[in-house]
Amino acid sequence: MNTIKTTCPYCGVGCGIEATVEDSTTHRVTIKGDSTHPANFGKLCSKGATLGDTVSLENRLLYPSIHGQRVDWDSALNHVAARFNEIIEKHGPEAVAFYVSGQLLTEDYYVANKLMKGFIGTANIDTNSRLCMSSAVVGYKRAFGADTVPCNYEDLELAELILLVGSNAAWCHPIAFQRIRKAKENNPNLKVVVIDPRATASCDIADLHLPVKPGMDALLFNGILAHLQQNGRLDQAYIDDHTEGFAAAVSEAQHSAGSIEQVASACGLSSAAVGTLFDWFAHTEKTVTVYSQGINQSGSGSDKCNAIINCHLATGRIGKPGMGPFSFTGQPNAMGGREVGGLANTLAAHMDLDNPEHVDRVSRFWGSDKIADKQGLKAVAMFDAIAAGQIKAVWIMATNPVVSMPDADKVKHALQQCELVVVSDCIANTDTAQLAHVLLPATGWSEKDGTVTNLERRISRQRPLFPASGAARHDWWIISQVAQRMGFREAFNYASSADVFREHAALSAFENDTEHQLRDFNLSAFARIDQHDFDALQPVQWPVSAGHTAGTARMFADGQYFTANRKARFISITPRPPVNAPNADYPFTLNTGRLRDQWHTMTRTGLAAKLTAHRPEPFVEIHPTDAERLGLAARSLANIQSLWGNMLARVEINPGQQIGSLFVPMHWTGQTSSHGRMGAVVNPVVDPHSGQPESKQTPVHISTWPAQWYATILSRKPLHIEGAEYQVKVRGERYFRYELASTETGKDWRVWARSLLAAEEQHIDDNYWLEYSDQQAGYYRTAYLLDRELQACLFVGPNSELPEPGWLGSLFAKTELSRAERLSLLSGLPPKGETDIGRIVCSCFNVGEKSIKQAVQTQQLQSVADISACLNAGSGCGSCVAELKEFLPKPT
Numbered sequence: 078m079n080t081i082k083t084t085c086p087y088c089g090v091g092c093g094i095e096a097t098v099e100d101s102t103t104h105r106v107t108i109k110g111d112s113t114h115p116a117n118f119g120k121l122c123s124k125g126a127t128l129g130d131t132v133s134l135e136n137r138l139l140y141p142s143i144h145g146q147r148v149d150w151d152s153a154l155n156h157v158a159a160r161f162n163e164i165i166e167k168h169g170p171e172a173v174a175f176y177v178s179g180q181l182l183t184e185d186y187y188v189a190n191k192l193m194k195g196f197i198g199t200a201n202i203d204t205n206s207r208l209c210m211s212s213a214v215v216g217y218k219r220a221f222g223a224d225t226v227p228c229n230y231e232d233l234e235l236a237e238l239i240l241l242v243g244s245n246a247a248w249c250h251p252i253a254f255q256r257i258r259k260a261k262e263n264n265p266n267l268k269v270v271v272i273d274p275r276a277t278a279s280c281d282i283a284d285l286h287l288p289v290k291p292g293m294d295a296l297l298f299n300g301i302l303a304h305l306q307q308n309g310r311l312d313q314a315y316i317d318d319h320t321e322g323f324a325a326a327v328s329e330a331q332h333s334a335g336s337i338e339q340v341a342s343a344c345g346l347s348s349a350a351v352g353t354l355f356d357w358f359a360h361t362e363k364t365v366t367v368y369s370q371g372i373n374q375s376g377s378g379s380d381k382c383n384a385i386i387n388c389h390l391a392t393g394r395i396g397k398p399g400m401g402p403f404s405f406t407g408q409p410n411a412m413g414g415r416e417v418g419g420l421a422n423t424l425a426a427h428m429d430l431d432n433p434e435h436v437d438r439v440s441r442f443w444g445s446d447k448i449a450d451k452q453g454l455k456a457v458a459m460f461d462a463i464a465a466g467q468i469k470a471v472w473i474m475a476t477n478p479v480v481s482m483p484d485a486d487k488v489k490h491a492l493q494q495c496e497l498v499v500v501s502d503c504i505a506n507t508d509t510a511q512l513a514h515v516l517l518p519a520t521g522w523s524e525k526d527g528t529v530t531n532l533e534r535r536i537s538r539q540r541p542l543f544p545a546s547g548a549a550r551h552d553w554w555i556i557s558q559v560a561q562r563m564g565f566r567e568a569f570n571y572a573s574s575a576d577v578f579r580e581h582a583a584l585s586a587f588e589n590d591t592e593h594q595l596r597d598f599n600l601s602a603f604a605r606i607d608q609h610d611f612d613a614l615q616p617v618q619w620p621v622s623a624g625h626t627a628g629t630a631r632m633f634a635d636g637q638y639f640t641a642n643r644k645a646r647f648i649s650i651t652p653r654p655p656v657n658a659p660n661a662d663y664p665f666t667l668n669t670g671r672l673r674d675q676w677h678t679m680t681r682t683g684l685a686a687k688l689t690a691h692r693p694e695p696f697v698e699i700h701p702t703d704a705e706r707l708g709l710a711a712r713s714l715a716n717i718q719s720l721w722g723n724m725l726a727r728v729e730i731n732p733g734q735q736i737g738s739l740f741v742p743m744h745w746t747g748q749t750s751s752h753g754r755m756g757a758v759v760n761p762v763v764d765p766h767s768g769q770p771e772s773k774q775t776p777v778h779i780s781t782w783p784a785q786w787y788a789t790i791l792s793r794k795p796l797h798i799e800g801a802e803y804q805v806k807v808r809g810e811r812y813f814r815y816e817l818a819s820t821e822t823g824k825d826w827r828v829w830a831r832s833l834l835a836a837e838e839q840h841i842d843d844n845y846w847l848e849y850s851d852q853q854a855g856y857y858r859t860a861y862l863l864d865r866e867l868q869a870c871l872f873v874g875p876n877s878e879l880p881e882p883g884w885l886g887s888l889f890a891k892t893e894l895s896r897a898e899r900l901s902l903l904s905g906l907p908p909k910g911e912t913d914i915g916r917i918v919c920s921c922f923n924v925g926e927k928s929i930k931q932a933v934q935t936q937q938l939q940s941v942a943d944i945s946a947c948l949n950a951g952s953g954c955g956s957c958v959a960e961l962k963e964f965l966p967k968p969t
């Protein structure tokens with residue numbers, strides 16, 4: 078057995094993992110948190126802890142193909158290189174594009190960016206980070222002169238006030254959130270404020286939740302700035318010595334915000350709550366403002382970031398322990414992407430396309446005279462150009478834009494029309510891969526080899542646990558092979574990821590005077606790193622210059638910024654509401670975001686039954702008052718329609734929503750659902766500075782979807798289902814589950830059930846079928862067994878009250894059902910004496926709702942600690958603690 082230290086491939090927290098390979102042919106591996114890694118000190122959340130369930134060959138893309146025909150690598154690479162060259166020759170370099178991802182390793186990303194910007198000679202390379210933190214990048218660059226994240230995790234622990242603004246860290250950055258929770262236990266003076274239109278799991282530790290009106294955060298922070306001035310809470314010396322532009326910014330803040338009452342009214346908050354926030358901010362030196370997608374994903378996201386940064390500059394709360402404006406990035410290597418300049422408007426090593434000196438420097442370093450000298454198309458504009466036929470070839474790597482882009486149906490049509498679509502992925506059936514002419518199999522997390530940078534600037538190694546599966550290859554290898562075949566042999570002659578990393582580090586150090594820190598991003602310590610040291614690389618925070626090999630924990634301690642005069646800049650902010658306001662036809666604001674146990678388009682987390690159990694189906698959260706007014710019953714299906722598209726989702730009534738707002742998770746795709754791909758609904762307007770889409774605020778209409786019947790199927794084998802417009806497919810432990818519904822009536826249930834559940838079986842013997850039918854009332858239930866082993870069961874009903882899959886699912890673990898089990902099978906409930914655990918709440922220990930309810934009741938449990946002591950629930954990653962509290966008796 079072989080234990081390897083590596084890094085989690087999901088969120089930007091960047092937790093260290095110790096993986097013990099038990100069997101490398103069957104990909105059996107035990108996953109543990111790395112107790113020495115400074116991001117997590119041994120802890121992992123539910124997603125990280127279940128990585129072992131996602132590394133099988135299931136759904137893997139294993140061989141290259143062209144137009145669906147399997148080919149060898151030579152043919153695939155030659156084809157891509159020749160077609161790109163042909164199109165460039167005929168239509169110019171602007172006719173081609175790459176759309177890449179914060180889930181590539183730094184080495185992959187560096188090579189992709191070098192090929193497009195340095196050698197093809199256009200900056201038409203953009204990344205899914207455009208949808209994620211491009212506004213945060215604009216915010217930092219405008220204020221600091223460089224894209225520098227000033228803070229680190231220790232600042233969260235040293236703070237006395239943490240604002241979580243548009244961040245549901247409890248679910249999206251769970252281990253960072255656990256660190257805050259712990260810090261709060263250790264320091265009762267630490268206050269947490271959540272600013273989010275809806276009540277989220279992060280509110281669990283909040284001293285104050287401000288359910289701000291969607292999109293109004295800039296006004297709120299302008300209010301803070303004005304309040305600081307009015308109350309003499311500025312750090313005038315800091316403003317004078319280290320900043321510029323204060324007068325204009327504060328005057329605009331005064332003008333736009335007005336009194337506390339005016340701010341409260343514009344933001345839909347109580348004056349008392351706004352007053353408390355202002356007061357806490359004014360009087361707490363150690364303040365960290367964490368912000369994420371509720372801020373970035375907005376038509377004015379860049380301005381919102383600067384409204385936040387302004388408040389920190391005005392109080393000098395930056396560059397010191399326990400304080401700072403802290404943008405939480407999402408993807409495991411969102412930061413690495415920024416470092417290599419993967420955005421269409423940046424250049425490698427934190428240099429800029431708009432700066433001729435930078436362009437010249439990089440072109441000399443790369444030895445290319447073709448380097449792009451102007452910005453390329455940003456994601457939304459790039460897909461528009463594909464739709465318009467201006468871009469004729471696109472290579473998509475490690476992202477699934479047919480799901481995650483706004484106006485996603487348009488993106489789908491654009492790719493359908495595009496002359497050449499190349500997709501590199503480790504998974505075979507993604508919505509985007511289905512539209513590819515050329516499919517290239519990339520190595521997956523457990524095989525990859527390189528580096529990622531987490532949200533506190535810490536570079537960590539991802540190390541391979543297994544050799545590459547099938548014909549899969551590393552992304553950097555695939556890109557450099559294509560580059561070589563396009564004619565750029567010398568410049569892409571890499572033999573290992575260490576080769577690429579060394580070059581990337583050398584570029585960061587090239588003409589970068591370490592003493593004067595001309596450019597923030599500097600890895601000069603690694604400019605000559607060899608394979609051995611690369612393999613042994615310990616997690617370290619950049620800059621890591623030759624003189625400071627321990628890295629840099631915190632930036633701007635000396636108040637020196639990366640602008641020409643070394644001063645930070647205030648940006649004058651005029652708050653703007655969302656670009657598209659709700660109106661008579663589309664009266665609701667649709668908010669979109671994440672769930673605890675799923676990662677984006679589920680290509681990997683969807684493989685782990687433990688993770689799909691928490692929330693198996695697309696849903697829409699709505700306030701009880703709105704639901705009642707519109708006659709939307711809980712668990713019924715609703716149609717959500719915008720100007721751009723529609724989706725169907727289960728209604729979940731939730732008083733934590735605002736009246737007039739809806740929330741849907743972003744995770745379901747065309748592979749897992751018929752109508753759950755939310756990107757189709759989302760409006761494509763973007764921030765004018767960053768080009769980041771306004772994914773959190775789309776005006777929509779919601780109405781009942783007139784389902785005539787609902788059905789649930791559990792089947793040992795995956796099924797191809799016809800005859801139900803609404804379908805969702807969920808991975809269970811040993812079965813697949815289908816949730817179905819239709820607006821059509823008049824089906825012969827028996828004929829349908831048998832053709833669906835046992836289509837391939839030659840001899841369908843009636844003896845193997847259990848059946849119950851009440852045609853009149855619209856109920857039909859059947860189960861199909863072979864030698865007393867359950868193969869599939871189907872439940873149809875006139876409403877959405879179908880049996881819970883908990884106990885039924887457990888029957889698939891048995892090779893033989895007892896008589897009692899067979900007798901109760903069609904009731905969907907366990908025989909007397911056996912228990913059903915219900916919907917899974919704690920995925921670490923597989924503890925269900927019903928078990929928790931029962932334990933709380935029978936054993937009179939009073940606290941989450943009691944529940945953990947009794948059932949283990951909540952004692953693993955801790956992400957379910959907020960939910961566990963819901964089961965405890967309410968204080969009277």
Ligand SMILES: Nc1nc2c(c(=O)[nH]1)N[C@H]1C(S)=C(S)[C@@H](COP(=O)(O)OP(=O)(O)OC[C@H]3O[C@@H](n4cnc5c(=O)[nH]c(N)nc54)[C@H](O)[C@@H]3O)O[C@H]1N2
Binds near residue numbers: 242244248676
């Ligand atoms: N479990 C899980 N974790 C993840 C991911 C995942 O897919 N699954 N993805 C990772 C990635 S790439 C990212 S970028 C991060 C994202 O991490 P977060 O940004 O924390 O996640 P989101 O759920 O997208 O949005 C955060 C919150 O913004 C709120 N919001 C919406 N509109 C507004 C508004 O106008 N103002 C304010 N103040 N808030 C608003 C939403 O209600 C939501 O609760 O998560 C990372 N971590």
Ligand SMILES: Nc1nc2c(c(=O)[nH]1)N[C@H]1C(S)=C(S)[C@@H](COP(=O)(O)OP(=O)(O)OC[C@H]3O[C@@H](n4cnc5c(=O)[nH]c(N)nc54)[C@H](O)[C@@H]3O)O[C@H]1N2
Binds near residue numbers: 210772
């Ligand atoms: N409405 C709305 N839309 C959103 C968001 C939102 O909050 N609301 N959030 C946005 C944000 S912040 C983000 S980050 C995006 C995320 O959206 P996407 O990037 O589209 O989502 P993923 O499912 O993470 O896609 C990653 C793909 O890369 C593949 N992959 C994984 N590892 C590798 C690898 O090493 N190499 C290769 N070649 N492929 C690999 C996976 O199988 C998967 O197909 O969605 C954005 N879209």
Ligand code: SF4
Binds near residue numbers: 120250
């Ligand atoms: S918090 Fe969870 S998803 Fe994020 S890096 Fe750590 S284990 Fe992975």
Ligand SMILES: [Mo]
Binds near residue numbers: 209407
């Ligand atoms: Mo993201």
